[in-house]
Amino acid sequence: EADIYQTPRYLVIGTGKKITLECSQTMGHDKMYWYQQDPGMELHLIHYSYGVNSTEKGDLSSESTVSRIRTEHFPLTLESARPSHTSQYLCASSERASYNEQFFGPGTRLTVL
Amino acid sequence: DQQVKQNSPSLSVQEGRISILNCDYTNSMFDYFLWYKKYPAEGPTFLISISSIKDKNEDGRFTVFLNKSAKHLSLHIVPSQPGDSAVYFCAAEGLRGAGGTSYGKLTFGQGTILTVHP
Numbered sequence: 001e002a003d004i005y006q007t008p009r010y011l012v013i014g015t016g017k018k019i020t021l022e023c024s025q026t027m028g029h030d031k032m033y034w035y036q037q038d039p040g041m042e043l044h045l046i047h048y049s050y051g052v053n054s055t056e057k058g059d060l061s062s063e064s065t066v067s068r069i070r071t072e073h074f075p076l077t078l079e080s081a082r083p084s085h086t087s088q089y090l091c092a093s094s095e096r097a098s099y100n101e102q103f104f105g106p107g108t109r110l111t112v113l
Numbered sequence: 114d115q116q117v118k119q120n121s122p123s124l125s126v127q128e129g130r131i132s133i134l135n136c137d138y139t140n141s142m143f144d145y146f147l148w149y150k151k152y153p154a155e156g157p158t159f160l161i162s163i164s165s166i167k168d169k170n171e172d173g174r175f176t177v178f179l180n181k182s183a184k185h186l187s188l189h190i191v192p193s194q195p196g197d198s199a200v201y202f203c204a205a206e207g208l209r210g211a212g213g214t215s216y217g218k219l220t221f222g223q224g225t226i227l228t229v230h231p
Contacts, residue, residue: 009154031217042117042221043157043202059218090156094217099145099164099206102219104156 003027006091006105013081014113021076021108023091032074033102035090036060043090049074081112116140117205119222128231132190136203136222139184143205147219148177148188151200161188165207193229200224 004025013019025032030051035043035058045058049068063085064078074093078085088109092102118137126132136146144165149157163170163177163186170177176189190197204219 004156006156033217035221040122040223042115042223043204043219044221045218048218059220092156096217100217101147101159101162102217103159104149106154106156109154 004091004093004103004105006089006108008108009106010109010111012111012113015080015082017081019078019081019110021089021091021110023074023076023105024072025074025093025103025105026072027093027095027103028071029093029095029103030071031094031096031102032068033092033094034058034064034066034074034076035092036062037088037090037107039088047076081110083112086110086112115223116143117203117220117222119201119203119225121225122223123226123228125228125230126193128195128229129192132188132193132197132227132229134188134190134201134203134225134227136186136188137184138186138205138220140205140207140220141184142207143220144207145205146177146179146186147204147206148175149202149204150197151202151224157202160201190227193227195229195231198227198229200226 007022034047044060046062047066091105094102147162148160151157
């Protein structure tokens with residue numbers, strides 16, 4: 001059973017606010033990922049991390065930033081939210097770097113007014 | 114440039130029959146493929162995977178077939194059940210960076226909505 005958690009599940013916020021989406025996993029996985037998904041569309045990788053103090057940008061350009069200070073925690077921050085940031089954000093983790101499944105959290109549905 | 118494509122946005126199947134979901138890819142560097150299922154308001158759940166050295170992998174009611182020459186894979190669900198109704202995503206891994214590692218970066222298709230009617 002995958003144990004990966006995201007909070008909040010839903011967030012409605014005004015333009016210009018700073019937000020942090022939380023992601024935690026209890027499986028001890030080194031590899032963690034953030035994806036962005038719009039309705040009816042594919043998931044796009046926006047950030048990933050191979051371990052503590054390691055972060056990389058993904059294939060889709062994003063104005064968000066991430067940090068990895070602890071193995072289990074991989075928060076995503078938007079300094080100034082805009083309506084174009086409205087989307088679903090999915091966090092995932094995996095045990096190995098390749099050839100294995102990623103376990104996903106339930107996602108955060110973000111709406112910026 | 115979408116490298117993984119699921120050309121059928123939706124599929125409707127009767128309970129007990131076979132569901133066949135298709136996925137095409139364009140990049141020959143992909144060498145590991147996965148299928149995920151996603152319910153509304155939940156994250157994707159891993160279903161089954163296949164390495165490029167195989168052409169078939171089976172797990173219970175789920176079988177994935179890979180045709181490398183056609184760059185095509187399919188997911189068969191037999192028999193289909195109403196609880197299988199969800200969005201199904203195929204994903205591919207294998208774009209190699211320096212040192213030959215892919216860093217687990219998955220490229221997803223846009224998903225197919227499967228509806229299984231009782």
